[in-house]
Amino acid sequence: MDTVATSYHKINRKFLKSLGIWPYQSSLSKKFFILLTLFLTITHGYLQTAGMFAALVADIDIFLESVPTVLADVVCYLKYFNFFYNGSKMKELLITMEKDWKKYTSPEECQILDKWARFGRKVTIYYAGALYGTLVPMGLVPLVPVVLDVVAPINGSYPRHLMFQQIEFLFDYEKYFFPLLIHGYFGTMAYLTIIIAIDTIFMVYIQHACAKFEILGLFLDRVANDDDAIKNRHCSKFDEIDYNDMVNCIATHNHAIDFSNLIEEANYVSFLFIIGINMIMMTASALVAAFKIDNPDIAGKFVAFTLGEVFHLFYSSWQGQLLLEHSESIFNQVYQAKWNNASVRTQRLIIPLLMRSAQPCKLTAGKMLTMSLTSFTTVVKTSFSYLTVFTSMRA
Template structure:
């Protein structure tokens, strides 16, 4: 019993050390803020999650009520859809990451094992290179989304601070989005405004924490396939080669064990990709759906507010945020497909002709499996890829055209 406790503690300690380095530190911090870091204390996780639920709930409920209040008013209804859709997406992502808590923990643990199992030298450098790529993706996504939401929520209200008091009679129209608080909006304008700002940042933090870690998992999966590819393309370098031996190796067992290990790593990489698919498939379906709808609706809002610079800047930033968000999920998913199918190329690059027939049979199994790419889907209905990313843009434009014709 004592040995098991010590082993668990040491494994936890190693995981903490890995995610405190420069590659994953931001992701760990964001997940801790929303109370979903797998290895934070249960008390801390519950406290942070409770505070987040209070914040998001206190904003989501007034938005739902505001959504109902403008039902039938086409212009205000369309204006409500963008922030409400974003809030609903955040709630979905939070529920998803809570529901798949065990799968998320399994992914984090597997990442730790991968770092422990790579050999010093080229293999470690490959994993570091991919981890650095994941860090840059996280930084870019975090900075861009916080800037986008800042522009969106500040755009409508900035004129309030520069115009005369006559304009203050319609302060409620300067709020970032329509919401029903059942209090005097004019009297408590700045209180409501501050509340909406804090809640908006909470919403965006949920999106960033969830999606940035999703991309880190994908990039790590690509790194696993890249390390495997290196082992296969340099298969003879991992074994003691004897030039005088007519079979090129002192023993067949040595190269066979190396190839068998590669088969196990290949299976592990595929399983890792499957865990990502299981954990995020449902939330991705809702994300893609709301992206199509909200980009179409926001496009209509852009045309309707061409003479209103404040609202125009807000909606343009919203569209750009949606585009970047979908691209951010699609690009690494497409990369995973490419990496998983390159195993055949790596095998061809290796000196497979110098190994025994018995070892070649194992390579054949890997080649056959690599013909089926690892895929990340949205609810098993939509394949996350760059091709489908372009299809979503096309579909959004079609709906935008329909909505514009209806409005006119």
């Protein structure tokens, strides 16, 4: 099987296939793209990391500038290898999605699935466009001196720099300027593709979980909701219908919980490290921007980098918030259902459903920090508190 649930997810499949981590990819294709991805990221990451340590001795400012970019590489590796390690769970999530699209066939159910899938596709396109868009200014800046040498030549050459200046401390980069620049483009593109592919498929899983909870709400609205037959509701015919409807609601709720828990189990360890590294990255990049305020080019680059890290953290927290809200909403929907029109036998099934829905599904970082907008603000505040401390120490 080489398809996903709908055509809305084709973009996600292409991203994952380009990294060799699509579960249904052929063995040959998977090996090729894995080797290509590892070659580009490892060689690029080595140059960045080695250059960072070389800059520690030669230029402390360049060292500080390189810390956030190296940490960003680490985040990419964490995402990539976590997807590998939990490959069976990721595949199971895709299989469940496929089954759900075949299982829920009524117009209302299909409309809910379609709504969330379309929304996921839009977010995928916007997210990919935003991240790939950051490569444009980063890639154009090193080319400016090259263009100026042609259109406005001077005695000598304009000073040229690579995208990541710490690499310049490793060897005579002028001699290999264009090969290093091209390699930097491809390496950075590979890192961005890892982030986009894994973040967007994670988002697709969350959107589908929200759709499952919304479909459950649709089922709850149908329980004992035949107003014209209320006076005859307690006859055996309606009793059996209501009972079966409530049993279906409980089964649907359990399936939605299992799906949500599987997303959590596949990601909670990586989230713990990613959140911690993200805090360091935000603090470090904002610190560089503050120290380089008299150099608008560098300061602007790291302000943009800091905003990108804040956006990345917000993106993950927002997904957790969506899952939290939609699983929480089931409690109110159960309470507002027409259960008073049902028989006592059916009403007894309401109790375990109410009790379980009182405990919402959630995503966590290491089972300690709930991924939500509340935790997002907490992490951002903590990061900038550290920033305040470090800038005061520098002053």
